[in-house]
Amino acid sequence: xxxxxxxxxxxxxxxxxxxxxxxxxxxxxxxxxxxxxxxxxxxxxxxxxxxxxxxxxxxxxxxxxxxxxxxxxxxxxxxxxxxxxxxxxxxxxxxxxxxxxxxxxxxxxxxxxxxxxxxxxxxxxxxxxxxxxxxxxxxxxxxxxxxxxxxxxxxxxxxxxxxxxxxxxxxxxxxxxxxxxxxxxxxxxxxxxxxxxxxxxxxxxxxxxxxxxxxxxxxxxxxxxxxxxxxxxxxxxxxxxxxxxxxxxxxxxxxxxxxxxxxxxxxxxxxxxxxxxxxxxxxxxxxxxxxxxxxxxxxxxxxxxxxxxxxxxxxxxxxxxxxxxxxx
Amino acid sequence: xxxxxxxxxxxxxxxxxxxxxxxxxxxxxxxxxxxxxxxxxxxxxxxxxxxxxxxxxxxxxxxxxxxxxxxxxxxxxxxxxxxxxxxxxxxxxxxxxxxxxxxxxxxxxxxxxxxxxxxxxxxxxxxxxxxxxxxxxxxxxxxxxxxxxxxxxxxxxxxxxxxxxxxxxxxxxxxxxxxxxxxxxxxxxxxxxxxxxxxxxxxxxxxxxxxxxxxxxxxxxxxxxxxxxxxxxxxxxxxxxxxxxxxxxxxxxxxxxxxxxxxxxxxxxxxxxxxxxxxxxxxxxxxxxxxxxxxxxxxxxxxxxxxxxxxxxxxxxxxxxxxxxxxxxxxxxxxxxxxxxxxxxxxxxxxxxxxxxxxxxxxxxxxxxxxxx
Numbered sequence: 001x002x003x004x005x006x007x008x009x010x011x012x013x014x015x016x017x018x019x020x021x022x023x024x025x026x027x028x029x030x031x032x033x034x035x036x037x038x039x040x041x042x043x044x045x046x047x048x049x050x051x052x053x054x055x056x057x058x059x060x061x062x063x064x065x066x067x068x069x070x071x072x073x074x075x076x077x078x079x080x081x082x083x084x085x086x087x088x089x090x091x092x093x094x095x096x097x098x099x100x101x102x103x104x105x106x107x108x109x110x111x112x113x114x115x116x117x118x119x120x121x122x123x124x125x126x127x128x129x130x131x132x133x134x135x136x137x138x139x140x141x142x143x144x145x146x147x148x149x150x151x152x153x154x155x156x157x158x159x160x161x162x163x164x165x166x167x168x169x170x171x172x173x174x175x176x177x178x179x180x181x182x183x184x185x186x187x188x189x190x191x192x193x194x195x196x197x198x199x200x201x202x203x204x205x206x207x208x209x210x211x212x213x214x215x216x217x218x219x220x221x222x223x224x225x226x227x228x229x230x231x232x233x234x235x236x237x238x239x240x241x242x243x244x245x246x247x248x249x250x251x252x253x254x255x256x257x258x259x260x261x262x263x264x265x266x267x268x269x270x271x272x273x274x275x276x277x278x279x280x281x282x283x284x285x286x287x288x289x290x291x292x293x294x295x296x297x298x299x300x301x302x303x304x305x306x307x308x309x310x311x312x313x314x315x316x317x318x319x320x321x322x323x324x325x326x327x328x
Numbered sequence: 329x330x331x332x333x334x335x336x337x338x339x340x341x342x343x344x345x346x347x348x349x350x351x352x353x354x355x356x357x358x359x360x361x362x363x364x365x366x367x368x369x370x371x372x373x374x375x376x377x378x379x380x381x382x383x384x385x386x387x388x389x390x391x392x393x394x395x396x397x398x399x400x401x402x403x404x405x406x407x408x409x410x411x412x413x414x415x416x417x418x419x420x421x422x423x424x425x426x427x428x429x430x431x432x433x434x435x436x437x438x439x440x441x442x443x444x445x446x447x448x449x450x451x452x453x454x455x456x457x458x459x460x461x462x463x464x465x466x467x468x469x470x471x472x473x474x475x476x477x478x479x480x481x482x483x484x485x486x487x488x489x490x491x492x493x494x495x496x497x498x499x500x501x502x503x504x505x506x507x508x509x510x511x512x513x514x515x516x517x518x519x520x521x522x523x524x525x526x527x528x529x530x531x532x533x534x535x536x537x538x539x540x541x542x543x544x545x546x547x548x549x550x551x552x553x554x555x556x557x558x559x560x561x562x563x564x565x566x567x568x569x570x571x572x573x574x575x576x577x578x579x580x581x582x583x584x585x586x587x588x589x590x591x592x593x594x595x596x597x598x599x600x601x602x603x604x605x606x607x608x609x610x611x612x613x614x615x616x617x618x619x620x621x622x623x624x625x626x627x628x629x630x631x632x633x634x635x636x637x638x639x640x641x642x643x644x645x646x647x648x649x650x651x652x653x654x655x656x657x658x659x660x661x662x663x664x665x666x667x668x669x670x671x672x673x674x675x676x677x678x679x680x681x682x683x684x685x686x687x688x689x690x691x692x693x694x695x696x697x698x699x700x701x
Contacts, residue, residue: 083518131693146458147692149521153462153626154685157678160551165672253525303536309529313522317505320518 003273006266010280017287021058022050024291056185061290062283063189063196064245064252065259069282070203070275071241072256073263077210077271078234079128082319083145085256086121086242090151092251094124095243097155104162114192118243125235127151184248192244199240206234207272214271252286252305254312259285261315285311378646381639385652389437392659396436397429399667431562435554435621436662436676437655438565440628442618444654445569445647447629448636449576449611452583452645453604454516457691460629461495461615464520467624468527469498470616471550475531478546479538488561488620495616498523499608552625552677554662565617569651572610576647583607583645625677627684628654628661 023031029049037046068086075084075091086092098120099113131147209230212220217227245252262285263277286304289311293302363379365372397409404412404421411417412425443461450459461467473494498520506519531550535543576583582603585593593600615629632654633646639653640646658676661683665674 088521131689143692145518145521146463147689149463150685150688150692153681153688157551157681157685161674161678161682164551164675164678165669253529254522297537300537303533306529306533309525313526316522317519320515320522321505321507 003267006263006273006277007280009266010263010277010284013284014280014287017284017291018058018062020291021061021287022054025049025054025294056189057290058287059186059189060184060248061287063192064249065255065283065286066279067196067199067241067245067282068252068255068286069259069263069278070199071238071245073260073271073274073278074203074206074210074234074238074241075128075256076260077214078231078238079144080214081144082261083257083316084128085254086238086245087251087253087256088145088152089124089128089148090155091121091124091128091238091242092246093152093155094127095120095246096251097158098123099246100159100162104166114195114244114247117247118195118240121243121246122236122239124151125239129231129235188248192247195240196244199237199244202233202237202240203275206230206237207275210234211270211272214269249304253309254316255282255286255308257319258308258312258315261319375640375644378640378644378649381636381646381649382652384639385636385649385656389652389656389659392656392663393433393437396433396659396663397425399663400424400429431559432554432662433659434566435562436659438562438569439554439618439622439625440632440654440656440658441569441573441651442565442614442621442654443625443628443658444632444636445573445576445651446611446615446618447654448633448645448647448650449583449607449614450629451633452586453607453611455587456514456517457634458630458688459517460626461611461619462624462626462629463524464517465498465502465522465524465527466495466520466612466615467619467626468524468531469501470495470619471624472527472531472534473497474620475534475546475550479534479542488564488617491620492613492616494527495612495619498527499612503608550623551675552623552680553675554622555673555675561617561620565621568613568617572614573648573651576607576610579603579606580645580647583647622658623675623677625658625680627680627688628658630688631684632657 023034029046033046034050037050072085075086075089076082095117098116102113102116128144128148131144209220209225212223212225213227213230215223220227220230242256259278259282260274262281263274267273267277286308289307290304293304293307296302296307361376363374363376365374394406394409397413398404398406402424404424408417408421409425412421413430415422446466447460450461450464451457453459470491471494473490474488477490502516502520502523505523506516508516535546535550538546582598585596585598586600586603586607590600618625633650635653635657636646636649640649657680661679662676665676665679668674668679
């Protein structure tokens with residue numbers, strides 16, 4: 001019952017966000033014009049803006065939001081840490097660094113980029129897992145976050161070094177490293193289809209073993225699952241999904257933290273229920289943030305990463321301030 | 329009970345009139361690892377290890393000082409540097425050393441000392457070795473405001489003043505949202521990470537929205553660099569250090585009581601709340617002025633106090649040693665940044681992040697040590 005209600009709410013939120021994303025924008029095509037175009041009034045301008053600019057952008061937003069929401073949820077479950085998130089743990093930063101180095105070495109923004117991003121995210125994930133399993137750092141949510149912050153610091157310094165040494169790439173990279181959806185379309189979506197599909201398949205197979213793992217390692221083994229394998233495969237899925245997100249939109253701060261928190265608030269901690277909800281809520285929140293980014297400083301746009309950082313910081317504070325960190 | 333505790337704590341320090349008169353001597357009452365200095369009824373206990381550490385740090389500082397003045401696009405022999413420093417020798421040398429290199433070295437030393445002093449105070453305050461101005465958002469807050477003064481506002485506002493305002497804003501936000509320093513400072517630190525991320529995003533936003541030229545001008549500054557530091561900011565930093573360092577040294581005894589549980593410190597007569605606020609204020613001022621000179625250089629605030637702690641007796645909070653270690657490390661990092669990839673100059677913030685980040689991760693992974701300050 002609770003699950004159905006949560007699902008309904010998320011669907012509604014996604015619908016509203018999608019409509020807003022199609023109807024509102026930084027340009028001067030108003031919602032009224034869009035409505036008239038939908039009702040059949042032949043307005044070439046509105047039609048062009050909606051089908052050629054806002055629709056592809058919204059599609060990219062949906063993919064990025066779903067990927068990041070699911071990746072955040074997986075990462076929180078597997079590290080048993082309510083603060084874990086691809087950006088805070090440095091996974092996104094690792095991915096970004098890999099792409100920046102690829103650009104520096106001469107790769108242009110093509111399909112190659114997504115695999116480079118996935119590879120970088122994998123390295124980041126492996127580091128996170130190593131850190132989490134080493135001497136029980138995983139039991140201490142906050143030390144893991146600090147390790148992530150340190151990793152992020154090192155990688156950001158590397159990217160800065162690259163930007164400094166190579167002015168040519170600097171302008172290409174700078175806007176992208178903040179996180180933005182602008183200027184992405186079907187072409188890029190097609191490029192990330194393969195890793196995205198792979199990640200989705202993995203997640204589909206992983207939800208049951210992960211739910212068992214949440215009961216504890218021994219119980220999971222007793223139920224016939226293999227915790228170690230589950231953990232590695234989960235991190236592979238996280239790497240695939242956050243690599244896709246980074247390749248499409250750059251690193252987006254705090255996003256993987258907000259969505260699972262929302263989902264758990266709606267349907268409780270069971271991952272078999274939160275995962276489908278994240279798929280719906282992720283795009284809803286991302287599209288909403290994107291609309292805000294478009295509207296706030298019209299006629300130009302805010303980078304999306306700025307908006308999500310401003311939304312996510314209060315959530316982080318709220319999670320930390322919660323009397324007892326929720327057990328996962 | 330409390331009074332007796334206090335009296336015993338005092339007895340370690342106050343020696344009664346003893347047989348030795350003038351000069352140094354050791355009585356049975358003095359701790360083993362300290363020298364006792366007496367003069368006409370006054371006595372002073374000098375911790376041996378800390379003094380040795382101080383000597384080592386001063387030696388290192390002198391070496392880095394000379395090396396930093398002699399190495400550059402036009403290398404000079406050390407003896408010529410020393411001669412030029414004292415005003416004798418070749419006029420070109422004097423110009424090079426005194427006018428060009430000394431200013432930059434001064435900025436490095438002062439900002440390093442400021443960061444490390446700030447880190448030392450914050451670490452004592454939160455009882456957590458990992459608290460430092462760049463992690464808890466002070467640096468990002470200061471940077472955001474300073475960049476705003478360059479990029480978004482008319483030039484009439486001085487970046488150092490705004491950096492101070494930004495640092496205070498960020499700290500106040502963190503303090504309020506975390507609800508105080510808390511147990512072991514972890515909550516304070518994580519909330520600080522969040523606040524820092526917001527200010528970092530705002531900085532990025534301002535840089536992305538301005539013209540490429542302005543962004544390029546501000547970019548080396550935002551990663552932490554000594555390249556464009558103005559003389560005015562540096563003077564303010566030196567004044568700030570001259571005020572804050574003695575104040576911090578004077579409150580060392582109170583600070584060291586913060587390492588114990590609050591009731592214990594209260595029992596010793598330390599006004600804990602007031603002392604915390606005072607130390608926090610000193611830490612924020614130092615970090616903000618240092619950011620105004622050098623930009624958000626990270627990790628000096630972690631490694632400086634760490635080095636000082638290694639070189640000091642563990643009874644006290646090594647305020648002075650931390651500041652000296654920070655100054656030395658900053659000058660060293662700047663020297664490395666200037667010379668490693670030589671014609672290209674690597675900003676000092678990148679050098680410290682690349683060296684200090686792995687060190688921080690190592691501390692975190694090494695096990696239970698971060699809990700023990």
